[in-house]
Amino acid sequence: MRILTVKMLGRAAPVACQVTAVVNLQQNRNMATLKSISIRLKSVKNIQKITQSMKMVSAAKYTRAERDLKAARPYGIGAVQFYERAEVAPPENDVKELFVAMTSDRGLCGAVHTGVAKVIRNRLQQPGAENIKVICVGDKSRAILQRLYGNHIISVANEIGRLPPSFLDAATISNAILTSGYDFGFGKIIYNKFRSVVSYEQSDLPLFSQKSVEAAPKLAVYDSLDSDTIQSYMEFSLASMIFYALKEGACSEQSARMTAMDNASKNAGEMIEKLTLTFNRTRQAVITRELIEIISGAAALE
Template identity: 40%
Template sequence: MLARSALVARRAAPAQSVLGQSRNMATLKEIQMRLKSVTNISKITASMKMIASTKTTRAQRSMNVARVYGKTSSELATQAEVQKAEAANELLITVSSDKGLCGGIHSSLSRQSRKYLAEHPEASLVVLGDKAKVQLQRSYPGNIKCTFSQIGSSIPTFDETCVIASTILNDKDISFDNAKLMYNRFVSAIAFETDAIEFYPISQILEAPNFKAYEYQEDVLENLNEFLFANSMHWALVEGHAAEMAAKRTAMENATKNAGDMISRLTLQYNRGRQAVITNELIDIITGASAL
């Protein structure tokens, strides 16, 4: 009985060894495949980081020009001391884009827009970009009057902005007295802030205390107001584009760094598993040689 039990145990031992080997080999193959896929992802994110860095530099140059004109338009309302009309129709314009992979830049914009709509539930909403549209459509679908897509693939031009501004001003379903443009303001290459630009109607500008100090003609006031609206929107679009490119560069840099850390861990795990397989094979060879 003892001899038979020892013989059965000896026959079962190689089978268990082979099973452990096959399991280790399968695990090593899975780790190797995962390591290859993470390496490919790391190459893609590194390339996207380089592209975003180039786009950020160009976007900053355009932003610096648009910022000068935009601040000049806002300075007119500040110097004239234009006051917001009471019990007026409010319009919120959320300036976003269609692109992703840029951190929480769109979520921050949507969060501030929802906060404003919670305070002004009757306000109309115009969304520029599909990212903010998807997020705001869940909470305030009835407030959305108009949306624009295909924005953010390149640096916005003033001609594109004029088309968007004319569409909003000529839309019969959109009537407003005061407008607020919600956008992401570029602070640095690693930081942005959600800010807003106020737009006032021509009636409020004429009633401003200090506006009479300016010399103007009656027939050009309407054109001036439309130009100020397009100018402010162009500033918000270009500034938001620069902030988005900077955020994308930071996101791709972090993704590349995380992929490098994962590659190091997977390489260490693969080497340990490979050493364990080699050790088991050596133990089997030595055991067999000792038995002979």
């Protein structure tokens, strides 16, 4: 009996060690799973706090941007009406075009910037693109267009979007356009036109050279217009249209960012619910497995 007992203990000892090792390995794996889920759940909660804060900030900025836009609309509308009433048309013999992409340096606002860049990119893919040059207002349009159409970009304006746009910013951009050295016959300012809190669309404002304005058929409607007066007004009208486009773009950007952050907060909330459910189920499975092991071990000792 003593020899049999010794042999049985000798065989049972390695088996017990193996079972203990398997149990410890399973516990370690479950603890790693619970820890990873807990870390991810915490990170998603932090992201939700950030997106909610950004939504509140964008809502406050949107209110101010919408108020400023109402005061800036007469500048852009008045400048465009001058070209319409004078029936200014692009010259037939000048094929050089200029596009001004009105974006900003900031992201996390949906497809606001990519929409403007897409309009210009589609035009650059058509015949005659070798006669087109682009001025990027904001770093986002430059980043989108530079990879494939970098040779068309002649100037970039940075530091746009961090503060509300002012007429001084518009005057600086218009001066950069006039002193760029590119003698264009016709051009467009591509910008985002604000429609509602959840809607905006890409629109454009015309750009004409001084020769086109002087050759307009109905320019005689405006009395006492010499070359110096026309040049001064064109400089002012260009700054006015850019100022109007900046205000429209800022309002569209803030409304789009507010909507994007709201959607991001909702998505984070759904992820938090799913991760919480997964965490609770995993933790319950670990507790149940440990109870089964304890009960099985106690039953084996009896």
